[in-house]
Amino acid sequence: MCSNLGHKNQAMIDSISRQAQDLAFISPAFTCKVRAEVADKLLEVVPKGLEKFFFATSGTEANEAAFKIARAYTGKYKIISRYRSYHGSTAGTIGATGDLRRWSVEPSGKTEGILFAPDCYCYRCPFGQQYPACGTTCATYLDYMLTHEKNVAAVIVEPIVGTNGILVPTDDYLVKIREITRRHGVLLIADEVMSAWGRTGEWFAVDHWKVVPDILTTAKGVTGAYVPLGVTVTTREIADYFEDHTFSHGHTYEAHPLTLAPALTAIDEYRRLNLIENARELGAHLGRRLNELKERHPSVGDVRGLGLFWAVELVKNRGSKQPFNTMDDKFAGRPLIMDTLTKEMMDRGVYVMGWISHMVLAPPLVVTKDDLELGLKALDEVLAIADKHCS
Ligand SMILES: Cc1ncc(COP(=O)(O)O)c(C=O)c1O
Known part of the structure; x- marks a missing residue:
């Protein structure tokens, strides 16, 4: 689910070797040509309204950055996730993971402030109902949760759940949770680590329903897995907050040029090969x-x-x-x-x-x-x- 471009794509191999010759590494405190180019190119494909990027080296780190951004921007700390989910392997992201991979870090893992909402899993509906007669209770229950919870920074969803069952939501589910999160002043994070880059027949899974989250994370197919890259993208409004406030986050290999050049080429290859x-x-x-x-x-x-x-x-x-x-x-x-x-x-x-x-x-x-x-x-x-x- 990450080798979208297959093995031995010559353009990908060439882009890695060209970038290695041009500039293999530069401190992330600096910008560089490829960093600007990749941001420009990503803007062509990410959902309109998402504009500023943070580059890391995995989906896990992309989600960690998303949580930190959401918490700093809102000044709140709770994250609502769902049971049928995987969001990464670090303390924060495994804490927000709904599946059994979380069990082994409890109670010492960073699970405080994490709540789990019901899944949109029609084959085994958590409410024992049937769509559409259910009125998409799994979405409206989020409204109920947000009415009874304070200090919620964000809701994170895999728009189409990956490892936990390829759960394609009902047609109105994402539209509903977009409306509910907006009404409660809570950010919506779309974890598209697995579901992006053409995997579902659109650049991003949210494109099927024309839903624009406040933060989108991705990795895997962004480089066809030729090199490890994770991306967190936010709206201009959220990004601007950090013009005046510290974003207390970063890695040595953040925006590593060798991980960025193949992302440029991957977008070209997705297009060239249809x-x-x-x-x-x-x-x-x-x-x-x-x-x-x-x-x-x-x-x-x-x-x-x-x-x-x-x-x-x-x-x-x-x-x-x-x-x-x-x-x-x-x-x-x-x-x-x-x-x-x-x-x-x-x-x-x-x-x-x-x-x-x-x-x-x-x-x-x-x-x-x-x-x-x-x-x-x-x-x-x-x-x-x-x-x-x-x-
Ligand atoms: C939906 C989702 N989020 C996050 C991750 C973590 O990404 P990574 O393994 O690159 O850290 C994965 C990995 O499979 C994933 O499927």
Whole structure:
């Protein structure tokens, strides 16, 4: 889900080597040509209204910067996240992570001031309801939370949840939480570390709903993972606050020129190779084919996704939706059926990420229909193994 441009893209390799010859490193206290160029180029693709960038070297750091910006700008400290989420591995970002990776840092991790809102997860709705009759309760509950909480700086969401299930929200969800956060004077942070850069068939997942957050973070596909770059982008209004106030944050490798030059080239390559369109078109094909597999395999409870970003959620029993394994199983290190299945996929030459009860299908955006068919054939065989464990 980060090697969007595939391996051995010559333009990417050349841009790294050119930048190494030109200027490999400069103190982040200075600006440099490539830093200005990359900011200009990013402005062409990020949602309109987001204008100023902070460059780090990972998605985790991009989110840490977002939290610090939100807290300093609002003078408040609470962050609302959601349970089905991953936001990074440092104390702050793991504290704001909803999934089991947070459990091992509690209670010593930086989890104070973090609250969790309900997920927009229709297959297993936390309120046991059905869309659209539900009125998108998962969004309106945020209004209820913000009415009862003081000192909330920001709400952070993955617009389309990644590792925790490729949860594509209902059509009105993000629009609603944008309205609710604005009304309560709370910043909205979109964590697009995984969902950006054409992955879902748009430059950014928020583009599907034309929602502009106050802060957007990204990493991975920004350089097609050729070099480690994390980006935090804010509105001009938030950025201007820091003209007169200290932004107490930074890294030696902040805005490292070697990480910036490939981002310039990556944007050109996404355009030259029509990768966003490819994700849209092949994504629709992938979705159709996965739904066919669902028809044939009782172990498939749900398939969902957008662009080249799909999940296949497995169940022991379709009626009860009982999963094969639980978060507790993973936390305790018990063997998971999913591990067997991803191993079987690997044996057939196809890498997919398994996460407790679902597989994440996120091929490089340079994938072809034939490549997809190869993966689907392996998946068809492997799901037959899962079917045998159904009850
Ligand atoms: C949504 C999301 N946020 C943050 C991160 C952390 O990014 P990194 O691993 O680059 O620190 C990830 C990593 O997978 C992610 O998927």
